[in-house]
Amino acid sequence: MKELILKDKVAVITGGSRGLGLAIAQTYARAGAKVIIASRTLRTVTQAVDSLRASGYQADGLACDVADMNQVEALAQHAIQTFGRIDIWVNNAGLSAPYGPTVHIPSGDFLSVINTNIIGTYNGSVVAMKYFLAQKSGKLINLLGRGDTGAIAMQNAYTSSKVWVRNFTKALAKEYKNSGVDIFGFNPGLVKTEMLSNVHAMKGYEDQMNPLRFIAMLWGNEANVPAEKALWLASSATDGKSGLMVTVLTTQMMILRLLGLPFRKLLNQSTELLELNVTSVESAVTGD
Numbered sequence: 001m002k003e004l005i006l007k008d009k010v011a012v013i014t015g016g017s018r019g020l021g022l023a024i025a026q027t028y029a030r031a032g033a034k035v036i037i038a039s040r041t042l043r044t045v046t047q048a049v050d051s052l053r054a055s056g057y058q059a060d061g062l063a064c065d066v067a068d069m070n071q072v073e074a075l076a077q078h079a080i081q082t083f084g085r086i087d088i089w090v091n092n093a094g095l096s097a098p099y100g101p102t103v104h105i106p107s108g109d110f111l112s113v114i115n116t117n118i119i120g121t122y123n124g125s126v127v128a129m130k131y132f133l134a135q136k137s138g139k140l141i142n143l144l145g146r147g148d149t150g151a152i153a154m155q156n157a158y159t160s161s162k163v164w165v166r167n168f169t170k171a172l173a174k175e176y177k178n179s180g181v182d183i184f185g186f187n188p189g190l191v192k193t194e195m196l197s198n199v200h201a202m203k204g205y206e207d208q209m210n211p212l213r214f215i216a217m218l219w220g221n222e223a224n225v226p227a228e229k230a231l232w233l234a235s236s237a238t239d240g241k242s243g244l245m246v247t248v249l250t251t252q253m254m255i256l257r258l259l260g261l262p263f264r265k266l267l268n269q270s271t272e273l274l275e276l277n278v279t280s281v282e283s284a285v286t287g288d
């Protein structure tokens with residue numbers, strides 16, 4: 001049996017109702033943590049909590065839109081009322097906008113990404129840090145993503161939001177260097193979740209999504225792979241390592257997977273292309 005490296009720790013995971021967030025919740029719970037998950041949809045939060053409890057884990061959840069500070073504060077209160085404390089906070093909730101040129105993206109879609117990825121990370125970080133600083137311990141993990149070190153055309157809302165998360169997280173780690181709180185950025189690489197397989201594209205740009213089927217087959221991971229890395233980040237192995245920006249899909253790994261492409265079948269690795277569902281979105285520019 002594996003060592004319970006998060007025994008009795010309490011972890012809050014936003015966006016924990018599905019995808020990577022749920023995989024992180026399962027992995028933390030398996031390692032002995034009590035987990036609180038949250039997302040905007042009560043039904044899916046309840047389903048995820050039920051599935052965790054059915055596996056014998058201590059879990060609870062709340063419907064919470066991370067874009068709303070009051071709801072994030074209520075989430076922290078709920079964690080404390082339910083399990084007595086908070087040791088780990090993962091700002092995992094994330095959204096992406098339709099693929100396409102910035103001016104054509106409906107502003108509501110663009111702003112939803114900003115509100116979730118930027119404002120949501122700010123809200124979660126501030127609320128968690130208040131508790132962590134008072135108890136002089138804690139692990140704050142902020143989810144990075146594609147484009148977090150650069151600028152990527154056609155995915156401006158998402159990638160620029162992740163650049164922001166990266167810099168925000170680094171600044172926070174510098175400010176609270178010797179506080180006992182460890183603050184990390186975490187880029188999980190390509191993860192086979194709804195975010196990857198259920199995409200939106202502006203009308204006329206749908207075909208540009210096709211390479212994603214192959215890219216995800218080659219470089220995508222099931223969510224349990226990055227979740228294991230997130231477990232390491234949350235564990236005592238990273239005590240005092242605040243400021244780390246951890247990336248699952250390194251350049252070296254990308255090259256190795258590319259070179260290994262002809263041998264995938266021999267290595268028992270899947271050669272199935274990603275099943276991609278592309279929803280077409282009307283342009284916000286009239287007369288287009």
Ligand SMILES: NC(=O)c1ccc[n+]([C@@H]2O[C@H](COP(=O)([O-])OP(=O)(O)OC[C@H]3O[C@@H](n4cnc5c(N)ncnc54)[C@H](OP(=O)(O)O)[C@@H]3O)[C@@H](O)[C@H]2O)c1
Nearest residue numbers: 015019020039040041065066093094143145190191193195
């Ligand atoms: N999948 C990838 O390839 C990949 C790559 C790099 C980074 N990431 C990052 O990993 C994180 C998780 O992504 P994923 O692939 O697991 O996505 P996902 O399958 O789409 O799940 C996103 C989760 O976030 C929740 N959520 C969205 N907006 C929210 C809000 N405003 N407030 C609270 N919860 C919200 C969703 O539930 P509701 O809709 O019910 O709210 C859902 O539980 C994101 O930060 C993403 O940017 C993913």
